[in-house]
Amino acid sequence: MLIKSMKTTAVFMSIAITTSAAADEMWVSNEKDDTLSVIDIETMEVVRTIEVGERPRGITFSRDHDVLYVCASDSDAVQVIDPATGEILHDLPSGEDPEQFVLHPDNRRLYIANEDDAITTVVDTETRRVIEQINVGIEPEGMAVSPDGKIAITTSETTNMAHWIDTETDKLFANTLVDQRPRHAEFTHDGSELWISAEIGGTVTVFDVASQTEKAKINFKIQGVHQDRVQPVGFEMTKDGRYVFVALGPSNHVAVVDQKTYEVIDYLLVGRRVWHMAFNGDESLLFTTNGVSGDVTVIDVEKLEPIKTIKVGRFPWGVAYRPSP
Template structure:
C-alpha cells in the first residue's frame, strides 16, 4: 500500500486538474461520508450521516451534498462547507440511487421499497411527482437532451423509460439479469446498462429503446460468477468507460468507440462505484469490502494509491 501512496504522491507534482479536487465517499456500513483531498490523497474529514448511505451527488450550485440515507427513507441535504445536515428531503421508501436533472432543479430518486421513481423539487424541497416502475429500482439517469429519465428494475430485468414532461412510463427494455446501473454516453447516443448478475454491460439505442450490443468481461484466474458489473462512468471526452466489476475486484477500461476492453485494473475488494476527475486523467474506485478508495491513472491503466475511508464505501463523487 505504501508503495502505491508514494507513487500517487509523485504524480501530485505533475500538477493535473485532479490535484485541486475533493472526493466525497458514502460509507454504507459506517453511516458516514469520507472527505478526501485529491492532492494529498488523504481523508481530511469524516461526517456522520443517516443509516445505510448509498447514492451521493452535489447540487448544481455546489453548496450541498445530496445523499441517499436508504434505511432512513430520506435524501439528506448536507452543507458542503460544514458537513452539517440541512434537511431531510421526502423521497419515498428506501432510496438507492438518484440523478440530478440536467437543469439542476429536480432530483430523480429510485425508491426500492416503493417500486417507484420519485421526483423531488429542490427549490421547494417537496415531491413533485412519483411514477410506478418495475420492482427493485436502483440505477437512474437522464438523457443529455432531457427527453428521457431511465430507471432500472433489478427484479424484473428491465430498464424503464419515463417521459418527465408527461410524467408517464413509456417503455421498458428487457436486459440481462439484475440491471444495477445506467449511464448515458456524453453525446447521448447510447445508454450503457450494467447487468450485475448477467455479468455484462449492455448498450441500448435511445431512439429504439432496445439493446443493440453486449459487452462481456473475462479476467484470467476469475470465474464468471465473480464478475458483477455495477457502476459506470465515462471520461469527459467520451472515449473511455470505467466499469466497476464488483467481486472481481477490478475495474474495466472500455474503449467506447469499439466497445472493447482495453485494460483490467485490479483495485480493492468489492468495488461498487467509480468517479472520474474533470480532466479524465484519474478515476476513483469505492471498494466496499476493503474500506478504501483506489486511485487509478487512466492513461497508464494502473492504481497509483489507496486511501483508507469508512466502513463499506459505496458511492463516490468528485468535485472541484
Template sequence: MKRATLFSSALTVFATAALSAISQVAWAGQAPGPASAPDIAISHHDRVYAAEQFSNTVSVTDPADNKLVGVIRLGDPSPGNFSPLYKGQVLVHGMGFSPDHRTIAVVSIGSNSVSFIDTQTNTVKHVTYVGRAPHEAFFTPDGNEVWVTVRGENYVSVLDGHTFEEKTRVITPAGPGMQISSPDGKYGYICSSFNPEVDVISVADHKLVGKVTQVSPFCPNIAATPDGKQVWFTLKDTGKTQVFDARSPFATLKVLDTGPITNHVNIVHNANGTFAYVTVGGLNQVKVFRTDDFSQVATIPVGKLPHGIWPSGDGSRVYVGLENADALTAIDTLTNKVIATVPIGQAPQAVTYVPNAVPEGDGTQNTQPLGLAGETTHLSMVPVGASPATDSAPTSVALFDQGLLQVLQASATGLQPKTPYVLGLSDNADGSGNIESLARFMTNPAGSAIVNAIGQIRQVVVPGTNTAGDKRRYLVIAPQVSGKPGAPVQVQAL
C-alpha cells in the first residue's frame, strides 16, 4: 500500500505540473484582450478581416486553411463613387471588433462612416456617420462603447456599443490617430496624427488623466500589451516605434528606430515570451521585438508595403496586410517564417483576426468573389543607373484597376528627407526628355512618402497595354526645382 500511495502521489504531482503547464499556455491571452483571457485555437470558425481602401471592400479569410471566403462590398470603385447620388462607402480603411466577436466596426475615411457588420452573416446591420475623416474605431473591453478617432477634426466620437449612436465626445489635440483601451478597461490611449501627444483618458468618466510626448507628430497605430504594463505606438513620419508605461505617470520606456514607413504594431504572446510585431513599409519587413528588454529578435521579409497586423487567438500566427501587393500574409510566430499568402482586395489597411467569428455554418453568406477588387498591376522604381537585378528597388508602385481608370499608389523610399519631389511620366526609360507631372509630394523625415494619383496610367506605362498610336511613357521621381521637375533620381524598372 505504501508503494501504491507513493505512486499515486507521484501521479498527482505529475498531473498537477502538467495541468499547470497547460494552463500557462491556454491562458496566455492575446491582444486586445487581457493576459487572463484563454487562448483560442485556430479553427474554421475564425476569420481574418482586412479593410481595402481602393476596392472599398472587406476581405474575409478562413485562417484554418488560409483561403479567401470572399469580400464584403461596402462601396464602388472610382469613378462611380464620384457621383452626387452615390450611397456606398469610400476609402474603407480602419477596423475593430466587439468583445463578443460578433461585430466588426469598419471605418471609411472618405464617407465619414463606421459600418457595423455581423460576423456570422457578413451583413451591414448599422452605419453611423461621424465627423470628417475618421481613422480607426474600437470597442471598449466591456463592449459598452465604441471609440472612433475623428482624425480630420479634434475629438474621439464615443458611440453606444449597442445602439451605435454617438453619446459623447472626447476632445483631443487636432488629428487623433487611433485609440486602444487598457485590457482592464480603465484607460483609453489616444495617439495623434498631427500633434506630438498621446492622451490618456479615464474610460469611466471620459476625463484626461495623463499625457505622453510623442517624439514626432504622426502616429497611425497603437497597441496595449495583454499584461496591462506597456503601450506601443508607431510614428510613420520618422520611422520610429515608441513604448510607454501603461500605468500612471505613463513614462516613456523606449524609442526604437524601426525604419521608413513604419505602419502598425501589435502584440503576441507565445511559448517564447511576449513580442511586439511592427510592419515597416519602406523595407517591406516585419520586425519583432521582445517586450521585456526591447531587443530585436527577428526581421521577416513579407512583401510590398506591409500595413495592418493582428495575432491569431492563440498567438501562434500573425496576419499582415500587404498594401501594395493586394495580399494577406500569415506568419508562424514560433519560427517567424511566412507560411501562407492569400490574394485579397486592393490596398489593405487595417487587419483584424476575430476568433470564433462564425459559430456555425460556413460563413459565406453575403460575400462576393474577388473580381475587380483583385485586379492590380505592380511595378517598381530604382535609382537612376541602377540594375534591378542587382539593386533592391526602394519604391514599389501599384496601379489599382477601377475599370478604365487606375489609382496609382507609390511607396517611395530612398529619397532626401523633407524634400519636395515630383512623380511623373518621362518620354524615355532613363528619365531623360520631357517630364509630365502626375503628383507632387514632400518626403517625411525618413526620406519616404506614400504618393497617390488617378488616371489612365497603366495604358501608357505598362508594355502591351498601350492604345494604338499612343507613345510609351515611363514613371520617374525627380526633385522639384523652382516648381518644376529636375533631373530624375528614380526611374521605372524595366
C-alpha cells in the first residue's frame, strides 16, 4: 500500500516537471543578483528565477542537459544544479574565484579558469575531485576545448596570452601572445581554427590550430562610437560555418563576422555592455546578455535583426541553452 502510493507520487511528479519545462529555455546568470533567470523561448518571458551562490558567471549544461554547472565566483565553487527543479545538487571543488569553464567532450572533465589564482583547475565531475591544477598567466578567463577534445585553451587577461593545454597530460604545450585583455576563446566547429577576443586590444585573432600561429586579425569600427569603446568579449559561431557573432561590450553592439572571409558584415544594436551569447537549438535565434541594462536581446539570425528585449536580473553575464526535455 505504502509502496503503491509512493509510485503514484513519482508519476505525478514527473508529469509536473514535464509541464513546467515544456518549451526550450535560455538560462542566464545574473552576476550581481546571485540568481539565474530562466527564459521560456516560446513566450520570451522569464518563467523562473533561481537563487544560486555568490556572483554567478560561467554557465553551461552537461552534454545531455541533465545537469547545469554554474561558476559561483565569490563562493569559490562550481555549483551543480538540477535544471528540472532548480535545486542545487552539490558543489564541485573549483579552486578560488572560478569565472569561466568549459566541459570536455567526454562530458566528465571541467576545465575551470581561477581568475584570482593564475590557475586552470581540471575537475572530474563524477568523482568530484580535482584532477590537476595548471599554472597559467594572470587573471585566466577565456576557456575553450577543441571538438576532438585533445586541446584545452585558457586565456589570461593580464598576461595577454592563450595557453594551450594538452588534455592527455594536462600540461601546457604552447603559449601564444594575443592582444590586450583576452576574454573569450572558441574553436571553429571543424577544429581547425581558434578564435580569441581581446577586450582592450579591440580585436579578434584567428589562430591556425595545427601550427598555433596567427592566421588573421579582425578589427571593428562602428560609426559614431569611439574606438576605445569597441571591446570584443564573448562570441559564438554558427555550426553551418557562416557567421560569428561578436559581443562588443560597452559599444552596445554585436558584430556579425563572416566565418570564412573574416569580414565584418554588420553591427547590430543590442543592450548596454553586451557580454556573452547563446543560440537556440536550430540556431535561428541568438540571445545576448547585456550587463549594464540588465536585459537579454534576442536576435533573429536569418534576418540579422534584434527582435526583442527581455528584462532579467542585475548584470546578466552568461547564458546557456536548454532544449525541452
